[in-house]
Amino acid sequence: MIATLRELVRRRDLLYMLALRDIRVRYKQSVMGFLWAILMPGLIVAAGILVRYGFAVSGRTVVTASEMLAVSVKSIPWAFLVGAIRFSSNSLINNTSLVTKIYMPREIFPLAATLAQITDLLVALTLLAVLLVVFHVGASWELLWVIPILLIFVLLVAGWGILLAAASLFFRDVKYIVEVFLTFAIFFTPVFYDSSLFPHYGHWLLLNPVAPLLQGLSATVVYHRAPELPWVAYSTVWALVTCIGGLALFKRLEPYFAESI
Numbered sequence: 001m002i003a004t005l006r007e008l009v010r011r012r013d014l015l016y017m018l019a020l021r022d023i024r025v026r027y028k029q030s031v032m033g034f035l036w037a038i039l040m041p042g043l044i045v046a047a048g049i050l051v052r053y054g055f056a057v058s059g060r061t062v063v064t065a066s067e068m069l070a071v072s073v074k075s076i077p078w079a080f081l082v083g084a085i086r087f088s089s090n091s092l093i094n095n096t097s098l099v100t101k102i103y104m105p106r107e108i109f110p111l112a113a114t115l116a117q118i119t120d121l122l123v124a125l126t127l128l129a130v131l132l133v134v135f136h137v138g139a140s141w142e143l144l145w146v147i148p149i150l151l152i153f154v155l156l157v158a159g160w161g162i163l164l165a166a167a168s169l170f171f172r173d174v175k176y177i178v179e180v181f182l183t184f185a186i187f188f189t190p191v192f193y194d195s196s197l198f199p200h201y202g203h204w205l206l207l208n209p210v211a212p213l214l215q216g217l218s219a220t221v222v223y224h225r226a227p228e229l230p231w232v233a234y235s236t237v238w239a240l241v242t243c244i245g246g247l248a249l250f251k252r253l254e255p256y257f258a259e260s261i
Contacts, residue, residue: 007105014104018112022087023119040082041124048192065135070218074191075094076128077150077214080121081157082182088161089168089178092257101255106254107247110151110165132221140224146217149227152239153213159242166250169257190215206231209238239243 008015048071088110092099095109168174186192190211195202206212210236216227 008107008111011105011108015108015112015115016113018108019115022112022116025210026116036191038124038127041072041075044079044191045072048075066222069132069135069137069222070194071192072128072131073218073221074214076121076124077153077217078186078189078191078210079116079124081153083120084114084117084157085094085161085164085178085182087117088158089164090166090175091161092118092169093175106257107162109252110161111158114154114161118154137222138224140220140235142220142224142226145227149213149216149220149232152232152236153210155243156213156235156239159239159244159246162246162250163242166253166257170253194218207233209235209255 045068064227090115091109092106098104099106099109164174164178188205189208190205191214194215195205197212198205206215212231213230216232219225219227
């Protein structure tokens, strides 16, 4: 594992080049350009507001500014997760010529796909910061939690991307399973709502390792509360296990990649 990490560090220039290539390919001859970075979060926020109205949460039919901002804060990392998993899971299949003809750490391909999505994440976060200023959301020391929570989130997503990239080579229907999962997983993740809405069953929702991180972000940014540290620690363990286990399994399966392609 240490040798794998050292090799990735040595090849970091290649990682950056592949990520930059993915960004250029994605936005080349694109009508909307970087507006695509805010399209998905914007659609999720709009859907979340409609869901709030439709279900009349807590007997109310009006969505407050804080609720809208909480959905916005959680929608941006969720959109990053969707894009990163979608592109990273297909990264090896989409680069078959490089995988079979040029020697390099194959983990670079799903990692580059995830890194490319971070560009969209940063663009969306910048616009979110503007939105928070417009709604007069003040600053607090709890905002310092945003950086470690986002790092844990990216690590978790990168681990899943590595696992799914390897699985897609051996089972070609994985990409269809991923699409179905990404379509419906948002309803089982507290993006449109908060786990506290289910006082007796909310802790079951938090078993999804993404959930504590999303709720931690909304708590720190919108409500200026510290995240629930036990649940953040739970997600951190998930992120480390997923990333380390994904790299280990990836290296174990790597000798069989060529024949599977």
